[in-house]
Amino acid sequence: MISVEHLTKRYGDFTAVDDLTFEINEGHVYGFLGPNGAGKSTTMNIMTGCLSATEGHVRIDGYDIFEEPNKAKKLIGYLPEQPPLYLNETPLEYLRFVGEAKGLRGAELKKQIEQVIHQTRIEDVKNRRISSLSKGYRQRVGIAQALLGNPKVIILDEPTVGLDPIQIIEIRDLVKELGQTHTVIFSSHILSEVQAICDQVLIIAKGKLIAFDKPENLEKRLLAPNEIIITSDATAEETKEILAGIDHIIDTNMEEKDTKIIEVHIRTDHDNIYEISRAIFFAFAAKGKALLEMSLKKANLEDIFIELTEKSDDTEILENGTVMETTKSEVSDV
Numbered sequence: 001m002i003s004v005e006h007l008t009k010r011y012g013d014f015t016a017v018d019d020l021t022f023e024i025n026e027g028h029v030y031g032f033l034g035p036n037g038a039g040k041s042t043t044m045n046i047m048t049g050c051l052s053a054t055e056g057h058v059r060i061d062g063y064d065i066f067e068e069p070n071k072a073k074k075l076i077g078y079l080p081e082q083p084p085l086y087l088n089e090t091p092l093e094y095l096r097f098v099g100e101a102k103g104l105r106g107a108e109l110k111k112q113i114e115q116v117i118h119q120t121r122i123e124d125v126k127n128r129r130i131s132s133l134s135k136g137y138r139q140r141v142g143i144a145q146a147l148l149g150n151p152k153v154i155i156l157d158e159p160t161v162g163l164d165p166i167q168i169i170e171i172r173d174l175v176k177e178l179g180q181t182h183t184v185i186f187s188s189h190i191l192s193e194v195q196a197i198c199d200q201v202l203i204i205a206k207g208k209l210i211a212f213d214k215p216e217n218l219e220k221r222l223l224a225p226n227e228i229i230i231t232s233d234a235t236a237e238e239t240k241e242i243l244a245g246i247d248h249i250i251d252t253n254m255e256e257k258d259t260k261i262i263e264v265h266i267r268t269d270h271d272n273i274y275e276i277s278r279a280i281f282f283a284f285a286a287k288g289k290a291l292l293e294m295s296l297k298k299a300n301l302e303d304i305f306i307e308l309t310e311k312s313d314d315t316e317i318l319e320n321g322t323v324m325e326t327t328k329s330e331v332s333d334v
């Protein structure tokens with residue numbers, strides 16, 4: 001559906017987007033995730049034909065966005081980070097204006113406006129001035145204009161920024177709904193949002209694509225649990241001694257909960273964390289010490305995000321989605 005090849009954008013000496021290559025397939029919701037300044041808006045602006053690229057290609061259904069912009073742009077509906085809403089107009093007037101600019105006329109224009117008003121649930125405010133609408137409703141109007149012309153792909157740049165928690169939930173639900181009928185790409189720097197809405201995540205940091213996978217695979221692949229948390233009635237000295245006899249423990253962090261209970265966070269470099277858990281269990285038992293609790297630290301997207309964006313200076317992504325470090329050892333192998 002969309003193919004991005006070796007896309008680069010430079011502002012003078014500064015590279016905002018650095019050799020991005022990826023494919024977007026039809027019928028999914030894709031999340032562009034990255035910290036502020038990562039290059040998300042720049043990439044979206046190029047993909048939608050609003051900004052030129054320094055190098056590379058973007059093709060929408062085979063049409064090059066730079067060589068056949070009219071055909072390519074017809075396939076995309078875009079909500080930029082700052083939607084160009086005309087504050088003195090009503091949503092109805094604004095949608096009529098955008099619809100006409102997209103080439104819609106007469107009965108078809110009327111039908112599509114009714115459709116998008118219904119889809120984005122702005123019936124109640126369609127005759128009020130946009131200047132009097134809440135940010136949540138303005139965002140809906142922005143999404144409504146993106147839907148006009150019935151494009152196959154909807155691209156939304158940080159659609160939930162600046163909204164209150166209820167509005168955020170409503171816009172997320174709307175994005176999910178749109179994903180049933182369109183290919184949706186949205187950007188965000190909120191991990192939980194991406195995790196909740198999208199079925200593919202592209203993590204961008206410092207202009208580079210550093211991961212591209214399903215949220216659950218990213219978790220599984222990149223940060224398998226490698227930390228065991230135990231509480232025991234052994235003393236700190238006894239705990240140190242017991243753990244010293246177990247191989248593959250690379251780090252421990254102890255905290256005395258009260259005089260009789262100790263909590264220890266144990267990190268291992270062993271491939272099979274359950275083997276190490278077992279060894280710990282029997283080592284404490286052999287010394288007559290009770291393990292009162294044992295749990296494995298579960299990875300989440302937050303950890304991955306921090307791990308990947310911190311490592312982004314020396315990581316690169318391979319075609320199959322594997323994330324590699326280029327100067328140190330491998331981060332993951334699928």
Ligand SMILES: Nc1ncnc2c1ncn2[C@@H]1O[C@H](COP(=O)(O)OP(=O)(O)OP(=O)(O)O)[C@@H](O)[C@H]1O
Nearest residue numbers: 011014016034035036037038039040041042043189
């Ligand atoms: N016109 C410009 N001239 C110079 N630098 C620019 C220009 N536009 C963007 N940049 C820089 O390019 C980098 C990427 O910006 P971009 O807006 O794409 O990031 P982003 O991931 O969308 O972040 P945010 O969430 O803050 O919008 C930033 O460092 C930004 O300062």
